[in-house]
Amino acid sequence: MSPETRKNLLAAATYAAVLFVGLLLGQSFVEQDSKNTSGILPSVLVDKSGKLQRLVQVINDRYVDVVGIDTLQDFAIKQVLSHLDPHSTYMPPRLAKALGEELNGSFDGIGLEYYRLRDTLMITALTPNGPSEKAGVKIGDKLIGVDDRPISGVNMKEHEVAAIVRGKRGTVVNLWINRNGADLAEPFKVVRDKIVVSSIDAAYIIDTAVAYIKIKRFGAETASDFRKNLNRMKQYGVNKLIVDLRENGGGYLRAATALASEFFKEKELIVYTQGAHEPRTEYYSKGGGVFEKGMLAILIDERSASASEIVAGAVQDLDRGIVVGRRSFGKGLVQDQYDFDDGSAVNLSIARYYTPSGRSIQKSYKDGLEKYFNEINRRYISGELMQDEGKGVLDTSLLKGMLYHTSSGRPIYGGGGIMPDIYVPIDTLGANSFYKKVLKANLINDYVYSNLVATAPDFSIDHFLSDYSLPRNTYTDFVETARSQGIEVNNREAEVARKLIELDMKALIARFFFGSEAYFKMKNDSDHMLARAVEALKR
Structure with a gap:
């Protein structure tokens, strides 16, 4: 491609980027756990003359080289978003669909998990009483083919395998299996069905009266899953609870408020959101929670983010329990998802959230995306994650003008994640x-x-x-x-x-x-x- 062609393409991308600024900034607000499916609103474009739309059409119809308009638009969107905040992102159709399925807690599929062992997919888990288990597939089997397509030895990517395994509920997929080193003569005929995936990784009683619940994400069914598991354990006399939010990167805002509501009496402020174009919106506990009474501990670490920080922040600010672990990630921005007709979507930050005391826990991103996401690595380098409790674990730059107080008057800090009440450094023994x-x-x-x-x-x-x-x-x-x-x-x-x-x-x-x-x-x-x-x- 000639320098002149590159120059022209760059100019076209720039104009397209301006077009999509108008599209993105013109969208109306919908809460984080819903989607705006109303499409693009031409009336809100900053270019009322229609020049930018015409430019895109002219490029498509008359440009000297073949230019993929979809590719050009994707590039333009990504360029626009890269100049906003770290969490306003573009998702191609496949990623948008996968994220939606993960957070909604269900999808149409066959109910198995696998691990790529060299050039073969080894089945490591089956949904209990799910389609694959019903058909006779076993843990430890190796998946070597799907319908008429070989899987083993072809280095097929994970999303490609998922695409051919998943499908419309009620349809049949043939799985060719190697069992105990021998290829089976006939495939297993698996009828696709709705697969429900819990957001709870583990829920059990550690010892007398102490329950443990590990939550991996905040999805549509998280609060419901939580209630079912805790009610099951409460019948054995549980009155102390540990909620493990380590490595939980977040999810739906309303899932976080619904979970937090289980710990408080009625009408306690859990979190509020506010943005330049969004009025203050407050979220309160509803009352009747499954664990309004009892001793509570929340576990967090440097990878606990967003919705996890909402729950930990509310528990800490209102002195409902103790927060144990290490300083959380520091993501205090609320995203809304805007869908495009091709299945792609934009997650656009539309507000900041604030804990009940008024803390914004969003860490600074003024130095760019790379430094923002590498901040956790700097915690390792500085020794923060390995230091003992109370020995300078918090960066002093976070203390300037960021002092708040809990409902009982205890000092707490904002602007860089949730700092736990009990700090537990990384156990470095063995992790060499x-x-x-x-x-x-x-x-x-x-x-x-x-x-x-x-x-x-x-x-x-x-x-x-x-x-x-x-x-x-x-x-x-x-x-x-x-x-x-x-x-x-x-x-x-x-x-x-x-x-x-x-x-x-x-x-x-x-x-x-x-x-x-x-x-x-x-x-x-x-x-x-x-x-x-x-x-x-x-x-």
Whole structure:
């Protein structure tokens, strides 16, 4: 392509970008957990003469080179959004659909999960009584073909596999399976159906009267899932609760307020939102929550964001419970989703949210997107995440003019995430260079699924969690496998990381045979942050 052609394309993209500024800024406000499907409103375009629309049409009809208008428009939208805030983003159709399904908690499919083991997809989980399980598919089977398309050995991307496996409810898909090393002669005929995915990863009683609930996202059914699980445990006398929001990146605003409402009596302010074009909107608890009374702890870390921070902020501001962990991500912007006819969408920030005390926990993004998203890495470098409680863990720049108080008068800070009441640094024992290398290479998963799940344990989940030991010489063989795959091995580092890696192995085996909850039970048994929360609640 000649320099002149590049120049012309750039000019065309610039004009298209201006066009889409008008489109984006002209949209009306809809709450975060709904979608604006009214389409584009020509009357709100800043260019009333129609020149910009005509330009796009002229480029399409007369330009010297073939230009994909859809591509040009996508480029223009991304360029516009890149000059706004870090969370105003464009989503192509596939991503927009996947996000919607994830947050709504259901999709039409066949009810299985898989892991790419070398060039084959190994089935690692099945929806209980779901389409695949009903058809006879088993955990540990290898998926080698779908209908008339081979899957094994063709390096098909994850979204490509999902696209051919999922489909309209009631339709049939043929799954070709390799079981125990042999290709089965006939495919399993699986009838697609609605697959419901809970936003709760684990819910169980840790010990007498202390319940634990792990929430992975804030979707349409989160509050309902939470109530069902907690009510089940309350019948055993639970009066203390730990809600784990670590690594929970958020979701729907109303899902966060609905969950928080379960902890407060009626008409407590949970959060309010406000933007340049949005009046202050307040969200209050409804009363009748499933855990209005009882001792409460919220677990957060540096990857807890948005809706997670709304819940933690309300609990902290109103002195409803204790927040345990590390400073949260710091995302205090509310997005609204605007759909385009082709299935793509824009998530546009339309307001900031504020905790009951008036805190905005949004961290600064004035230095650009790269520094904004790498801020967590700087916490590692500065030592914040590894420091002990009360020893300068909070960046002093966050304390200037950001002081607030809880309802009882305790000092709290805004402008850079939620700072926990009890700070628990990262447990660095074992998480050394060798551990990070094998994680990056997915070697722990590869090794477990290749070597440790061929035979199901012949005892119960409780027995497994309390007494299971890895086969003799497993770790020695694992280290040699790492070395054979080009990972530099320092024997001392490998030995220091041994306990952590073996725990990860046992947790993966537990999930493979007993499900997600067993995975978290195994991991939580050695979790220092959880132990601090239990200790605090018992005090």
